[in-house]
Amino acid sequence: MNNTVIIIESPNKVEKIAKYSGAKVYATVGHFKALANNFLNDYENYEPIYEYIENKKFSINKIIDDCKNKDIIIATDPDREGFAIGYMFYDLVKNLAKSVKRAEFHEITEAGIQKGLQNAIPFKSANLNEFEAFKARSVGDKLVGFILSPKYINKLGDKNISVGRVQTPALNIIVKREKEIEEFNNNNTNKKLSYKIKVKLSKDNQEFYAINDNIYENKEEIEAKINSLREIKQALVYKVDEKDTQIKPKEPFRTSQYQEEANKKFGFSSEVAMNLAQKLFEKGLITYHRTDSNSLSKEFIDEIQTKFGTQEWYEKREYQAGKQSQAQAHEAIRISHIHNYTDIDDKIAKEEKLSDDEIKAYKLIYTNSLLSQAKNAINKIYNYDIDIDALSFKAKATKEIYKGFKGVFDSFTDEEETNEEDKDEKTTLILNKDEKLNIIDYEISEVKKQAPKRYKESNFISILEKNGIGRPSTFATFLPRLLKRDFIKIETKGKNQEIVATPKGIRAIESMMDNQDEWITTSEFTAHMENILDEISKGKLGYLDFIKPLHEKMEFKHISTMDNQTKIPPSQKSLEYAQNLAQSTGLELPKEAYEDYKICTAFIDKAKKLKPPTQKQIELAQKIAQSNNIELPKNYQTSMEICSKFIDKHIKKNNK
Known part of the structure; x- marks a missing residue:
């Protein structure tokens, strides 16, 4: 493997993969190219323009320089985003390297690395449709963001607004639940209480509750019934139903x-x-x-x-x-x-x-x-019918018959959801038919209609999954994005973190509904588009099968012909880069640059001409000039732009 270079994403894996493979290993540190601000060449083929992320260009070119005439194995992560990073690197080195293969490492162990290397295939024989699916996803999401986000920034008068093909349907699910809760609480009939009789019983000095299912509409009626029962001191267990229930261990995690x-x-x-x-x-x-x-x-x-x-x-x-x-x-x-x-x-x-x-x-x-490789646990469930003056009171008990997977680890506890409504009916006592129980007292149990519950952070991802929203690589991004935009907040209630739609989040969804953009809020449309991406990966559909229907929903509006009053804000990375340039050059960053990517980009172009190159760039330029016996350009030591252009020009020339 002396003449082999392995390309991965994360620098944290470099040392182990190098150790297990014997090859030289480089990390791209994630994506090194992104869609340009003006990211489409045309609106016929929708061919996108990807450009270097500014602070990664130099390091990637150094890696490319070490790939010449070597065997390259691209082992970026085994998912669509990872394949896209790998494809972009392949496109840069395919005419420079001796060979280029695609490998996937599903575990960073010696066996996992060796298995990945043994199964490596020529990159051109890999599923290149994965890049087409990535391209569709990235261009589609950018189209939605560039066309719809500015529209609602203006309509709502709030710069911290974004619309997304995936995040907006996720928000809509949360908003719908918030409205259901509000509607429930505003309905006075839902606030009306009814009542049940609960009896406290005992056996062998152990107490438990049983409850009667009859509903009483007012307290006077139920109190009268309880008073008629008070002379009775014993209850009779007249029916016992037993059944065994098997509890499976949880399946291996996705x-x-x-x-x-x-x-x-x-x-x-x-x-x-x-x-x-x-x-x-x-x-x-x-x-x-x-x-x-x-x-x-x-x-x-x-x-x-x-x-x-x-x-x-x-x-x-x-x-x-x-x-x-x-x-x-x-x-x-x-x-x-x-x-x-x-x-x-x-x-x-x-x-x-x-x-x-x-x-x-x-x-x-x-x-x-x-x-996941353990036996089921087995419980015996006892359902009791208890008679008091011809009224049936119900209770239940659970007895563990076999621990199974629950007995493997001493510290293991399988927490089950507790139903608040029936927890008082549960007992550990085992009762027998015709057994007599002592009656201690009666209580009135309030019965009220339960409002719909807010989604918990712990179960929201399964809601998204069931609705076909997103994929494993994106699940973790939804809530942080919605929190960042102040569309939602997380409230802690006991052990749970509940997701609450804010007034701003509700207003954003309502505005999209009112302005004929309801389609972007629906999980059905997003799920359909996700399925198209999967079909593109399989080669059954093409890039345009995703982009054109999506753009049609936005009336084929062109980025360049949008309302002049609509300002597209710069990306956070562009803004941070502009701020760093302002600090290093002493130029003042215009206030408008925070709101308009065009002004921000113009400032970057201007400031780059004044920013000095790094010492490493100067040394690289000097090395290139010396090895090629050519003159260095004027002002290469004072202008990063001049120095960078010189380096890029001659690196590309050498690559050819």
């Missing part, structure tokens, strides 16, 4: 399920959960964490069987990718190698220098991976 469990158990937001998984993946501890598959590889299932097959709790289980999966070859999120649970604290956490939160996330994935 991205959404991991995010929800991490939020439910530890309060991690989706974004935090994914950042922790990213670090664990880079350290070689788990498989790739952006996946819509629940399947496990045969090799991993066999490894668990070899290690734990003799354990009483073990049961071999196979899982399918799932009907929602677009990538049958991908696995669920799982640990990358089998070991004992105690090794996490005793060995792995110390060797990999895991933070406390990384340990929590790893233990969550570890237990899920192992318990």
Whole structure:
């Protein structure tokens, strides 16, 4: 592998991949090209213009320089975004390198790296349709943002507004729920109370409740009924129904399920959960964490069987990718190698220098991976009918028959959702038919209609998934974007974090409905477009099958012919770059640059001419001049623009 260069995304994986492969490894540090501000060549073929992200151009060109006449293996992440990064790099080196292949590393272990390298294929033979799907997604999202966002910035008089093909339907789901709650609360009939009789019983000095299902419309009526029962001191168990129920362990995590469990158990937001998984993946501890598959590889299932097959709790289980999966070859999120649970604290956490939160996330994935290969737990459910003066009161009990997967780890608890309405009816007592119970007292139980509940942060991703909104690579981005725009807020209620639509979020959705842009708020349209992207990846549809219907929804409006009063704000990165230039050159950044990308871009162009090059750029220019025996341009030491143009010109010339 001495003449081999491997290209990946994350610099945190460079050392391990180099160690396991023996090749030189470079990281692109994510995307290094993005759509230009004027990103379309025409409105017939919609061919996009991608340009270098300014602060990555120099480093990428250095990598390219080291790829000449070498065997290149592009192993960017195994998803659509990763393939796009890889394709853009392939396009730059395909005529310079000796060969270019595509590999996928699903786990950063020695076995995982070797498997990826062995299965590498010529890049031109890879599924190039993935880039067409990425192109459709990126251009489509930019079109929506550039045409609709300025429209609603102006209509709502708020600069902190954005409209997105995916984020807006997600917001609409939250807004709909908020309106349902408001409508419920404004309906006076929903505030009317009714009542049930609850009785406190005892057996062997253990107390529990049973409840009668009859509804009483006023307190006088129910109090009269209770008074008629007070002389009765004993109740009779006249019916006992028993049934066994099997409780399955949770299936191996796909991205959404991991995010929800991490939020439910530890309060991690989706974004935090994914950042922790990213670090664990880079350290070689788990498989790739952006996946819509629940399947496990045969090799991993066999490894668990070899290690734990003799354990009483073990049961071999196979899982399918799932009907929602677009990538049958991908696995669920799982640990990358089998070991004992105690090794996490005793060995792995110390060797990999895991933070406390990384340990929590790893233990969550570890237990899920192992318990997916464990037996069901078995409970016996008892439903009791208890007679008091011909009135039937109901109670229930649960008895654990077999722990199954619940008994594997001492620290494991499988938290189940508690139904507030029936929790008082539950008891641990086992009652027998015809048994007599002591009546202690009666209580009045208020029955009120329950308002629709706000979505919890822990279950919102499954709502998006069911509605076909987004994919594993994007789930973690929705709520942060909506929070950033002040469209929603998160409120803590007990152990839960509830998602609340703000007045601004409600106003934004209402405005889109009023201005005939309802289509952008619907999950049906977004799900349809997501399916088209998947069909493009499969080669069944093309790029224009996505772009044209989307642009048609916006009446084929051209970016360049939009209302002159509509100002498109610059991207956050462009604005930050302009601010840095202003500071380094002493120029004043116009106030209008914060609102209009054209003014911001013009300032950048002007300031770049005055910004001096870095010492590294000066040295590179001098090296190029010396090795090519050519003159350096005038002012190359004082103008970054002059120096950069000289470097780019001669690097491209050498590449040819």
